[in-house]
Amino acid sequence: MNRWRFQFPVTIGGRMNLTPGSTYQVVSKQPETDPDILRRDRGEWIGREYGTIPQGFPELRTLANALTKDAENDFDKASAITSYLQNLDYDDRAESPLQPSTDLHRFVIGELPGSAIDFASALPLMARSAGLQSRVATGYLPGEYNSYSGAIKITPEDAHAWSEIYFRGAGWIPFDASTRPDLPTPAELEEAPPSGLSSLLDRRLGDGLAAAAGKTPGAVMKGFEFAVKNGLNWGLFALVAFGFTAVVVWYLFFYRKSESARHVKFDYLTVDGNDRKAVIAAFVSAEKHLAKNGFRRRMENESYREYAFAAQLFAGDDAEALNWLADTASRAAFSSASISADQTISALDHAKDLRSKIS
Structure with a gap:
């Protein structure tokens, strides 16, 4: 009898270890299938x-x-x-x-x-x-x-x-x-x-608008070609093309600058359920307090757990409470299991303690 098998690692390396209940985001490469x-x-x-x-x-x-x-x-x-x-x-x-x-x-x-x-x-x-x-x-x-x-x-x-x-x-x-x-x-x-991640990536203004700007000349030429073939008024077409280009330039150099100063908002900030919203709001209040006292706000696409992990040294003795709050906020955002009133109260209490102790 030949019982040959491949051996597999039992741990996953990287910046953070995965444990039951972990949430993570993945970007993968689509292989050739033709x-x-x-x-x-x-x-x-x-x-x-x-x-x-x-x-x-x-x-x-x-x-x-x-x-x-x-x-x-x-x-x-x-x-x-x-x-x-x-x-x-x-x-x-x-x-x-x-x-x-x-x-x-x-x-x-x-x-x-x-x-x-x-x-x-x-x-x-x-x-x-x-x-x-x-x-x-x-x-x-x-x-x-x-x-x-x-x-x-x-x-x-x-x-x-x-x-x-x-x-x-x-x-x-x-x-x-x-x-x-x-x-x-x-x-x-x-x-x-579509996943929340895919919709989030679709709204990354830097990547999306850079791509749009890069495609603008091609889009204008396609429209010009269409106008020639279909006999449309070239003056009207030129006006529309100029207006479109102006909007893209304004979006790239002015609107994006004002938007970049705003705190990133994930899809899960608008999840259903008052308890879910309250738990997430509790974490956000702790996050704001950390930023006010010398740390920083959560970066774009940074999860609750990643932020808490990065803030451990700054939080000191309160790092455990911050990690608990991050875990609870992650479950509120990503788990289909219901959030109880007791969990909500505990999250609010943890956030209150963090705000009072970290200064």
């Missing part, structure tokens, strides 16, 4: 660790070679292996999606169902047998959308594993062979509501 582009690309050797095959899997090598013998390019090789694995059964009774649930060989030949990590482990083994650099990746499914803030709640049950194959031009491309029943469909992903 099959025509990937078929013109090709795999490339980048490291021994992505091509090593453990001993004891000759059947998988034979199967991989049989599946890919007619493939004309590396993308079709990866697709052939993925398609084969997608015919296998998923073990929905597995202890965890990231725990192997069976012998890998018996899983690949279809004798037993497998967990997400079994699918994600089998694909790289077979891909490496076909000469493709590959690895296992782990992460989470989309989770539960929270209409209060646009945030998404992630639980251990949302953990998932998939495979990635390296292409010379496109880099690491994900291939998910798992047949777990709760995987979101492409239609569900398209219909998913």
Whole structure:
């Protein structure tokens, strides 16, 4: 019996450790998904660790070679292996999606169902047998959308594993062979509501207006071309184009300057529920007091916990109370669970104590 598996880290490094109840924001890169582009690309050797095959899997090598013998390019090789694995059964009774649930060989030949990590482990083994650099990746499914803030709640049950194959031009491309029943469909992903983060990023004036300014000449020329083709009054068009350009310039150099002096407002400052609003207002009052006494206000896109973490030295002995208040404000903003009156009263008391002690 060959029970080969990938090993995973149990901690997450970085500026702050993630604990149950943590909230965080992520900006990710959208990988290339156009099959025509990937078929013109090709795999490339980048490291021994992505091509090593453990001993004891000759059947998988034979199967991989049989599946890919007619493939004309590396993308079709990866697709052939993925398609084969997608015919296998998923073990929905597995202890965890990231725990192997069976012998890998018996899983690949279809004798037993497998967990997400079994699918994600089998694909790289077979891909490496076909000469493709590959690895296992782990992460989470989309989770539960929270209409209060646009945030998404992630639980251990949302953990998932998939495979990635390296292409010379496109880099690491994900291939998910798992047949777990709760995987979101492409239609569900398209219909998913925009997150609070995405709407927040859409309102980042610096980036948005710089892009608008950069596109203004092109937009004017497109409009000019339209006017020529459709016989519109050029004078009227020129007036409109000039007015539009003037508005953009005013927005960039005058309005933005006045806006930048204002405190950033997140979506979660307008969440429903008086208790939620009161908890958030309590944190904001403590934040204002810290700024008044020599620290600073929360920076753009800085969460409550990040701000409290940065203010620990300044808060001194009151750092624990500030962290508690930040945790409670984060739950009020991002968790779908209700906020009790007792939590609200405690938050107000913590904020009052902070204002009286820090000076």
